[in-house]
Amino acid sequence: MVDFRLGDEYEELRTSVREFAREQIAPVIAEHYENEKFPYEIIRQMGKMGLFGLPFDEKFGGMGGDYFALCIALEELARVDSSVAVTLEAGVSLGAMPIYRYGTDEQKRQWLPRLTSGEALAAFGLTEPGTGSDAAGTTTRAVLDETTGEWVINGTKAFITNSGTDITCLVTVMAVTGTNPDGSKELSTIIVPAGTPGFTVAPQYSKVGWCASDTHELSFDDVRVPAANLLGERGRGLAQFLRILDEGRIAIAALAVGLAQGCVDESVSYAKQRTAFGRPIGDNQAVSFLIADMDLRAHTARLGYYDAASRMLAGEDFKRYAAIAKLNASNAAMENSRYATQVHGGYGFMNESPVGRFYRDAKILEIGEGTSEVQRMLIARGLGL
Structure with missing residues (x-):
């Protein structure tokens, strides 16, 4: 059963x-x-x-x-x-x-x-100003100083979450640490504690959404950390982080489902309370059908991340299913936030309205931890295309 x-x-x-x-x-x-x-x-x-x-x-x-x-x-x-x-x-x-x-x-x-x-x-420092989805295009470099036994890091990272709070204790940085036999970049990850000399956190970004979260650009100018701060195997940094991203896509899918469901919750409540032409607006089929479609999106997206998570926990290959879950859930969040704003009318366009915040927050879900285009690429690859 x-x-x-x-x-x-x-x-x-x-x-x-x-x-x-x-x-x-x-x-x-x-x-x-x-x-x-x-x-x-x-x-x-x-x-x-x-x-x-x-x-x-x-x-x-x-x-x-x-x-x-x-x-x-x-x-x-x-x-x-x-x-x-x-x-x-x-x-x-x-x-x-x-x-x-x-x-x-x-x-x-x-x-x-x-x-x-x-x-x-x-925090994890992966994205750079000039690379975006091209993680293999990393330009931040870390050179091992054999004399002192320290990594010397130089470069810049962009859009890094949780990187500049008063309680941020470290950032793990993806950096080029050499060249592989085939001529490609050797990528490794290195732990940089907060407050390390040469490690600078730029002012908080002014963002469209996620306005109560912490996001910064980071710069590394001859930052020195012990060789022991290498995280995992040297040269395996990208492979390790791709695994982390696969898991993270399931988590982002769950977050997106929450936003999509929040749009349903707020819209149902508002449609029952708001009256127009002498009756609740939820009595109008045009409104009730909008909300029904929103509920459908949230429910099916939830099943998607449940499935991906169950495969991950069972030790099965879950990469394609994580991409499916993330793509579907982020689409559901975008669509539901748009329709919830429509149900709420002018009130939905106000920043104090929860759906106003949902509308602003939804877009990044189609970008962060792999764009929708990347998810489609992963799904196609998983199908052997």
């Missing part, structure tokens, strides 16, 4: 995060969003709930759960606000997960307890 219902532990997690989002995030997030302020108190509460430790082993301060538990939490957070949700997503899947997957025992002991508790955040 196929059963898509969640087990008791997952349901308990969903309920607790849903209540937290509605009671603690919803009343205050608009002010943070409008003033582009990072919500430190909310993040601190999420840390106490164990959300940053969901998929990590208890010996590193984690909750001993799995990646699907993280996805459930992300969906529920994003039903209310995506800035908070992406802070968790990036903090776990891009910040802590590379260290958990590829770090030495010493690196794990040094960094993971603070990251899994939410006491600190980590």
Whole structure:
């Protein structure tokens, strides 16, 4: 028998995060969003709930759960606000997960307890101003100084989430560390602690959406870190991070589903309360059909990320299914935010309206952690094309 219902532990997690989002995030997030302020108190509460430790082993301060538990939490957070949700997503899947997957025992002991508790955040420096989706086009370089036993890093990274908060403790940087026998770039990942001399965090970007999350350009000018800060195997940096991205696409799909479902929630509530021509606007078939289509998109997108996550946890090849989930869910988020704004009319165009924020937040889901075009390319490759 196929059963898509969640087990008791997952349901308990969903309920607790849903209540937290509605009671603690919803009343205050608009002010943070409008003033582009990072919500430190909310993040601190999420840390106490164990959300940053969901998929990590208890010996590193984690909750001993799995990646699907993280996805459930992300969906529920994003039903209310995506800035908070992406802070968790990036903090776990891009910040802590590379260290958990590829770090030495010493690196794990040094960094993971603070990251899994939410006491600190980590970031991953991949994207550069001139590369975008072309990760192999990385130009940031790291040269090993044999005399001092240090990596010397030079370059610039762009659009890096969680990289400049007061609690950011490190950025893992993708850099060219040599040349492979076939002439291609040797790419490796290196841990750079916050505050390292020569490591500069530019002012916060002014963004269309995710306005309460933290995003910066980073520059590295002769930044020196110990050789032991190499993360994983030298020359395997890109391969390691592509695996991280595959997992992250499932998480972003869950976040997108949350936004899509949030649009349904807000639209149903508004359609019941708002009256026009003497009756609730939800009585009009034109409005009710819009909302029905929104619910269909959210539901089918949810099944997509459930499927991708189940394949990942079963140890199966999940790359194509993660791309399908991410592409479908980001499309659903974009469409639902547009229709939710239409249902709300002029009120939906106001920044104080949740759907106004949803509309602004949705677009980045078609870009971040692999554009929609990249997802289609991955799906086609998975089909042997």
